[in-house]
Amino acid sequence: MGLLNKLNQPYEAGGIILGTFEDILNWGRARSDWYLHFGLACCAIEFMAMNASHFDFMRFGTIPRATPRQADFIMITGTVTLKMAERIKKLWEQMAEPKYCISVGSCANCGGPYWEHGYHVLKGVDRIIPVHVYVPGCPPRPEAFQDGMIKLQKMIKEEAIFRKRKKLEEETKIELSA
Amino acid sequence: MTINEIYEQLKEEYGDSIIELIENPPCDSSIIVKAESIFDICHTLRDKPGFEFDYLMCLSGLDLGENLSAVYHLYSMKHSHKVVLKTIVPKDNPKIPSVEKIWRTADWHEREAYDLIGIIFEGHHNLIRILCPYDWEGYPLRKDYKEPEYYHEMKVPY
Numbered sequence: 001m002g003l004l005n006k007l008n009q010p011y012e013a014g015g016i017i018l019g020t021f022e023d024i025l026n027w028g029r030a031r032s033d034w035y036l037h038f039g040l041a042c043c044a045i046e047f048m049a050m051n052a053s054h055f056d057f058m059r060f061g062t063i064p065r066a067t068p069r070q071a072d073f074i075m076i077t078g079t080v081t082l083k084m085a086e087r088i089k090k091l092w093e094q095m096a097e098p099k100y101c102i103s104v105g106s107c108a109n110c111g112g113p114y115w116e117h118g119y120h121v122l123k124g125v126d127r128i129i130p131v132h133v134y135v136p137g138c139p140p141r142p143e144a145f146q147d148g149m150i151k152l153q154k155m156i157k158e159e160a161i162f163r164k165r166k167k168l169e170e171e172t173k174i175e176l177s178a
Numbered sequence: 179m180t181i182n183e184i185y186e187q188l189k190e191e192y193g194d195s196i197i198e199l200i201e202n203p204p205c206d207s208s209i210i211v212k213a214e215s216i217f218d219i220c221h222t223l224r225d226k227p228g229f230e231f232d233y234l235m236c237l238s239g240l241d242l243g244e245n246l247s248a249v250y251h252l253y254s255m256k257h258s259h260k261v262v263l264k265t266i267v268p269k270d271n272p273k274i275p276s277v278e279k280i281w282r283t284a285d286w287h288e289r290e291a292y293d294l295i296g297i298i299f300e301g302h303h304n305l306i307r308i309l310c311p312y313d314w315e316g317y318p319l320r321k322d323y324k325e326p327e328y329y330h331e332m333k334v335p336y
Contacts, residue, residue, distance in 0.1 A: 082329050083311045115336045119318050119325035120310065123336045 022161055029072075029098075030156040031061040036071035036095070038088060040078025043105035043139040047077050055142040060149050068092070073100035073132075073152065077139075079107035079114065080122045092129040100156070102148050103131045106138045113138075179228065179259045181207045187228075192219060200264075208249070208262035216250075216265050217275040217301075223252060223261070224280055230256050234281035239291030241320045246272045246297055267297070276302040294319040 039047060050057045051064075065071045068091045080088065092101070103125050106112030111123035125131060132155060135148035185199045188209065195215035201207045211219055223231045231252035240247040250263040265274055276299035278284045288299040289308040296317035299305055307314060316323055325334050 082332060082334070085332055086330065111336055119323070119334065122332060123334075127332060 023157075025161060026157045026159060030153040032063075033061060033072045033100075033152070033156070034063045034065045034070055036065055036068050036074045036091065038074055038076050038078075038091065040076070040080060040084065041105070041107060041139075043077035043108070046139040046142065047075070047104070047145065050142040050145045055146065057145070057149070060146075060153065062149070068094040069096060071095055072098070073102060075102045075104060076108045076125045076131075077104040079112065080125045081120050082122055083120070085122045085125075085128050088125065089128045098159075100132045100152060101125075101129055102133045102135060102152060104135045104137075104145065104148065105140060106136065109134050109136065179257060181209075181261060184229070184259075184261050185209055188219065188222075191222065195219065206251075206260070206262045208264050210264050210266065213265040213267050213274045216248075216263070217277060217280070219263070220250070220252075220277045220280050228257075230254050231261065232256070234277070234283050234287070235260070237277075237284055237287035237291065239295030239297050239319070241295055242266070243321060244269060246295060248274055248291060248297055250277070272297045273300050274298070275300050276305075278302050293317070296320060 037044070037047065047057075049055060068074070074088075074092060074095065076088065092099070103109050107114065107121070108125045111118060111121055114121035115123055122128065133148045133152045135144050137144050140148075181199070181201075185196070188211075189196045192211075192215060195212045196219075197210040197212065199207060199209055223229045231254045233253040233255055235251040235253050236249070237251075238249050240249060245266045246269055247264055247266045251260065252263065253260045267274055274297055276284065276288055278288060278299070279301070285302070285304075286308060288297075288302055289305060291297045292299060292302075292305055293307040293309050294317060306312065310318065311329075314329075315326065318325075327334060
């Protein structure tokens with residue numbers, strides 16, 4: 001392996017990597033996503049398999065967090081009832097920017113089997129919080145979780161941090177002047 | 179003790195409060211009783227030697243259209259016999275005495291029947307909703323229930 005053998009001489013023969021600052025920041029952000037797991041139903045049971053050694057969710061650089069303040073993204077796995085929807089919204093508001101949401105399973109995506117007669121079910125968690133990645137399935141296989149995670153990483157890697165900050169500043173200026 | 183013997187003994191003791199015995203094989207036979215005397219009947223069934231129904235297996239609410247009904251499945255650990263009691267109350271005044279003081283397991287069962295069907299169990303120490311949010315309107319498992327358009331500014335229908 002090229003780079004590892006040359007750690008002793010970092011400035012000789014290809015020891016320097018060139019790239020934009022944004023790329024390197026995003027590379028780091030995409031590979032250390034801490035998550036808040038909001039398990040509600042059978043999708044959360046499937047998520048146990050995802051966390052176990054066979055599928056090993058942690059190799060994506062994810063660490064489960066018990067508090068929304070430390071989490072980068074929230075995983076909604078299961079049926080969102082109207083009673084629980086308010087709690088989810090509160091947790092989402094407590095998370096620090098930048099924050100993302102993965103909606104897992106048919107229930108969280110669109111109400112699933114409760115779409116017609118589920119008087120108590122919120123028909124899709126995207127009605128209360130923004131969702132960045134939808135994972136279909138009832139419940140999804142761990143492979144689908146992996147695919148969702150890769151999609152989220154890809155999204156983070158392509159994100160414009162600095163332009164976004166500038167854009168946010170402009171937006172707040174407009175709000176302040178208005 | 180068979181269901182017929184239980185029925186005969188109850189009929190002797192309570193007379194008009196025991197309305198009829200419905201046999202419906204292969205389902206369990208059930209005894210229809212008057213709602214007002216359900217507490218006394220259950221007390222007798224639990225404590226009288228020979229009955230000793232020490233276990234309330236299930237208490238469920240039903241919507242029969244014009245009436246509401248509560249069904250009690252009782253079991254005796256000692257004698258291994260069981261009995262099904264049914265009470266029927268009108269929908270506009272659905273009041274049944276609570277059996278929570280006889281079997282403590284009835285506490286949550288009665289709260290569930292109150293929450294979803296809307297039967298009011300008189301004498302229950304804490305009759306509040308158990309599954310739906312406290313400010314939910316209506317009783318969702320009634321046949322004529324219509325789901326709300328909005329709940330706390332969240333749209334309910336698909």
